[in-house]
Amino acid sequence: TGGRPDALAPTWPAEFAERYRAAGWWGGETFGQVLRDRAAVHPGRLAVVDPASGHRWTYAELDRRADRLAAGLLARGIGRGDRVVVQLPNIAEFFEVIFALFRIGALPVFALPAHRETEIAYFCSFTGAAAYVIAAAHGGYDYRELAARTKADVPTLRHVFVAGDGDPGPFEPLAALRTEPAADPADLAGPAPHELAFLQLSGGSTGVPKLIPRTHDDYIYSLRGSNEICGVDEESVFLCVLPAAHNFTLSSPGSLGALYAGARVVMCPDPNPDTAFPLIEREGVTLTGLVPPLALVWTEAAPEARYDLGSLQVLLVGGAKFSEEAARRVRPALGCTLQQVFGMAEGLVNYTRLDDPEETVVTTQGRPISPDDEIRVVDDEDNDLPVGATGHLLTRGPYTIRGYWNAPEHNARSFTADGFYRTGDVVRLTPTGHLVVEGRAKDQINRGGEKIAAEEVENHLLAHPAVHDANVVAEPDPYLGERTRAYVILRAGAAEGERPRPVELKKFVRARGLAAYKVPDRVEFVDAFPQTGVGKISKKDLRADAATVTDAAT
Ligand code: J2J
Secondary structure, eight states: OTTHHHHTSOOOOHHHHHHHHHTTSSOOOOHHHHHHHHHHHOTTSEEEEETTTTEEEEHHHHHHHHHHHHHHHHHTTOOTTOEEEEOOOSOTHHHHHHHHHHHHTOEEEEOOTTOOHHHHHHHHHHHTOSEEEEESEETTEEHHHHHHHHHHHOTTOOEEEEESSSOOTTSEEHHHHOOOOSSOGGGSOOOOTTSEEEEEEOOOSSSSOOEEEEEHHHHHHHHHHHHHHHTOOTTOEEEEOSOTTSHHHHHSSHHHHHHHTTOEEEEOSSOOHHHHHHHHHHHTOOEEEEOHHHHHHHHHHGGGOSSOOTTOOEEEEESSOOOHHHHHHHHHHHOSEEEEEEEETTEEEEEOOTTSOHHHHHHOOOEESOTTOEEEEEOTTSOBOOTTOEEEEEEEOTTSOSSOTTOHHHHHHHBOTTSOEEEEEEEEEOTTSOEEEEEEOSSEEEETTEEEEHHHHHHHHHTSTTEEEEEEEEEEETTTEEEEEEEEEEOTTOOGGGSOOHHHHHHHHHHTTOOGGGSOSEEEEOSOOOBOTTSOBOHHHHHHHHHHOOSSOO
């Protein structure tokens, strides 16, 4: 299968690739080799700490585990170019699995623990995945059942592997794969730096999520840049609070940034202060990343906390807009420096800098990592706007993809002819080059950092026999920032008794096997949708309605 997935990933034109290499951004490293090097330089340093299982793996241990697992995967016919859907909670094995895959050139496809049958079956079948890695159960949910249904549905899926100590059920535990490598794994022809490392998920604004092809070269550059900006070095201790597979948690600077630096990653099984604060004290955590709603919870909890949070130096907040008022409360409450981060799995990541004035830190979403990140702010016709004007953000650069994986038609819309990614974000540039996120043009709901494509939820509502039409929009929420409101027109002629209640429609959507965060928070029945002048449905008017009218809906 060598090379096949790379052929489906649009890539940088040769002159850009040459420039990025000549500038030193693309350093010619791969993840498998980076871990090998760190293990050689400081074998005894702790790499991953997992309080739930008690694992405390040194770099040598993680390196050895990745080799053994890689050998086991190869023995099962999984190798270069194969896709493997990885859906794991925040446990140490997450790193063992992805570094094993990196090493043999198989591609992790990152799923979130919240994903269910519809999403998982789609990831597996769209990528033609050969294997799917789960934990037996987590957060009260049995992933073995999800895997059994997925395996029955997806013919390419040959293996399900179960990480952790839980009963693997009918599937193979990771422990059975850990065999001694037959050959010296250093002899394995690993992937080249310019080749794909993994497929990351897009937040999406279309019916099905898009997959983001990231290379070793481009992603490792974003880690190096992030580490420098966030002050990550080998003394750092990163607490992995948000789901490990999310691009923010993985790379801004995230767990992979920490491992690149030879630092320590501490897995946080859930994001509550009751779980996280004792870990910060015990492990001497120096930095972590949170979405705005969690940052609010931590800020409120910290002054009352019985734990010493003094080791915490940096709190990164991003994924959704952090309000200025909330941002101002971080330093007094947590005693650390706030860094706002405005990033995207497609590439571009902006940070406020550690030495930025407080005003900049609380009122902007930062500036790009790289001097080679190109930023354009344009009007509806792609004309450049003057600095300070609000418009659509387009970007191109050394770690921003040139297209989604295997999606040529969609790429023609999401990228300009000369390769700029249309972020769908509406922004303004300050005179210092910092970006302020002012809104969004893409048809998406940002529910406290969790992205929901309106069209995807609308399609599930439309599958209900009593639903004639549906529109999903964001409704303001004081805690989450936004939540989802579905406006639904029921079929004419449905007798009074056959009309579903809002709660039944929500149950219907959930039963279709969708992540819980995508189930509409409110469903409101209407007789008609507002129209634009040209007779199209006006989501703008629906959003305005959702922002003002909060009664009547459930
Ligand atoms: C407003 N909107 C933001 C912010 C992201 C670091 C941080 C976040 C992500 C991420 C990431 C925002 N203010 N501070 O991958 O590496 C919205 C924008 C953006 C979209 C991307 C990272 N930070 N957003 O959130 O791929 O709309 O990545 O385009 O999940 O989140 O979402 P996602």
